Amino acid sequence: MSITGAIVAKDWTELRRDRRVVIMALMVLALAATAILTSTVRVASYEADRAATLEVDRGTWENQGARNPHAAAHFAKWAFKPLTMGAVLDPGIASYSGSAVWMEAHNQNPAVARPIDDQTIILPSGEFSIAWVLQVLMPLLIAVIAAGAVARERERGTLKLILASGSGAGAFVRGKLASVGVVTAVLAGSVIMVGMVAAASAGPANPLMLALWLIAYAAFLAIIVLGAVAVSLRARSSGQALLVLAGLWLFAVVLVPRAGAAVAEIAAPVPSSEQFWADIAAAKAAQPSPFSTGREAFAAEVMAQYGVTRLEDLPVSFGGLQLEEDERIGNAVYDEHFGALFALYDRQRAVMRWGNLLSPLPALQNLSMALAGTDMPQQIAFQRQAETHRRSMVTQLNSDMIEHGAGAGFDYQAHEDLWAEVEDFAFAPPSLGEVLASVWADALILLAWLAGATVFALRSSRRLLAEGA
């Protein structure tokens, strides 16, 4: 048996006999199993609920009977965001973001129905999921396992014996890395594999996205293993190594992501909703409305366009034209304000990326959420697509009134066949290329951390060479 194999076998036996580690590992696995189960049930019930609601709402919409198209535009439709299979692995921002947008006339509405509004417990560190187990608990478990990997040999005095036996410090360090790596791979691997099977069974899966998700976590856990073994190489005792690793874990896993969010909030504050809506109302009020301050000018423009001198002579519905003009003016205001809001979110993400200097976790979180389809850029894509659909739907309804409602004013009633012509909203998730384009920086950062951890482990192992000499 090679030295590496012998070390792995010995450490594995020792860990199996250490009831403390076994209990902790079982606890983590039990939590992971619970997370997989609850996430799968949640995603399945959400999707079933969404499908049922769409069905009911479609019936309500199509059977509303003959009525004015603008009345229908006020009643309007809802866009419901689908949950992808990736949400089983990482719910990302799903609990904190709205999943339904009311696509009504006149107003661009924000996404509502946040699950967090219907939850009473907020966890001290992220949402309970497989991703949370792998991001938060697994590094702590690795720290516990790796703390004594070398430091305990030093405490017992067996380190000098091993180094003096001629096996070589390099082989010893490789053995220790392999030992901790194998245990991590078994524990994390089993969690990830079961999670992936659950995710694949929850809906159509993109194998490439799943593979990249797996690679991202493998890189992150490799960083933790390398760093933890390096600390154990440098520590005087296993107790000291454990405390240093627990401190580093607290800093890198618990504190830095929160600190990043806190700094982002300070650096790029989002306006209060009161202010945001008041600004929009003021901006809309400042525009010449075709119903009030701008009515005369608009009427003159329309009459000139159609070559008539009286509104009554128009071959189209003036009310419909007013509504469409009102939408055009409102849309420009919404574009400006929502554009600025989304730009602020982007700035906040850029600020949070600075946290990657102190921890690889924010980069992993961005990659994990993006590949799972539950990150902020995809939420914004949903809201933008819903808004595009709203505008198209309202224009379709206004156009019907413009074309067929001449002379009838708001008493015009569209035929109920019109409702079936209005398409349902269907969210088109970004392609893999678009997803990767939003997180390539995070992938590079994670690779840089991997390289840095490797260098740190190598430098730490050189100390061992000196100790052996």
Add this chain to the structure above:
Amino acid sequence: MLRLAVMEWRTQLRDRAVLALLAVLAGALVLAAANGRVLIAAQSEARAAAITAKAEADTQFAERLANADLPPEDAILSPYRMRQVLVAPLPPLVDVSAGRAALDPFSTTLSMRARADTLFQRRSLDNPELLVRGGVDLGFVAVVLAPLLLIGLLYGLFAADRDSGTAPLIMAQAGSPVALVLARMIPRFVLIFGPIALTLGVLLMTGPEVPGRGQAAALWLVTAALYLAVWMALAAWVHSRDVSAESAAFALVAAWALFTLVLPAAFAAIVQASNPPPSRFEQIAAARAAEVASTENYENDHPDLASSEFQGRLASIRKTWAVAQAIEVAGAPLNARFAERLAGQQRVAEALAWLSPALIAKGALEQIAGTDAATAQGFRAASEAHLSAFRSFGGGFVERGAIMQTGDLAQMPRFDWEPSRHMPWPSLALLALLAGALMTSALRRFGKLTLAD
């Protein structure tokens, strides 16, 4: 013992590992203070804006009613021009323990068209990416960071001396093991708790005047001290057993992870599974089906466009009012289920919280700060109840076909909700009991130690 404690204090401040831990604490506290100030400033400004909007709405409406020139066909629409802005009072320590403050609404605007299920729908602009990661406030530092840092500082409490064989010598110098342990614990406790208390003082001095803030801060500080005392006592208890320094560190870190991360995660799953909320999508669909079933045309949107005549407009707002009532009736069972499930979640969460000192402390700190889930739900429930009274008031005029007069303003329901401030005395008592029992047990064991041990 005092001399020993002073020596320990100096030793700690010369230790680079201790300084590193204190640097992490200092960084977190600076961030917590900065974050707290930003949050309280934002919440104060937004409330001030809402109160201004409320005053403007009241004035405009009073002017409308006082306008003798308003033609009847416009005056009949007054119920549908009523606006009321509801504002929850600023929690006394929102900058200290943010709790649900960043998530839950604290103001909303009522009109005759508002509905209980949509009352707070436009209130969520915060970046979900930040919300999911959470913020850093003083409550987070006290509940999550401080105990683990204290565990780090208490690594050398006693077990390491026993491992190295120096325990008898040190005990001989100290006079008694109890004096030694106390002299080691107290400076470490002060090193962690002192900066937290200092930061709280800074926030109090630089924050706005809020009724009850000083008293709440004092109680908050006592709760944080008791919670840290629990961890100090637990560390003393573990070190009083015949275990190695590594085992002691492992046990304490594992206990911290269990109470702070694992149990809350497990409880969150249990709470959700025990009282799953009904579907918000179903609620939306039910309201829409009720709306479309009770409307035929344009009446529910623009009464001023529906007709220019008094009778036409009255008919229009009567139809709108009937539609609103139909939607309310259709949505009532689902709304009641939401309220019932959330209350159920709250009950289960409160019961389970007794199993984790971290959750006891977190709950108590947020309760004192006025940012707990129960207070947030209280505001929602009060707002919904007020909405019902407000709409009934306006609806009465619609039903009677009466024009609202200035004198009627005095009858308009006013929102004067104040959160019920229940102090978390049971939580404080339990933390004190836990700390006392563990410390007594630990000191008894230390007291029985002899130099031969």
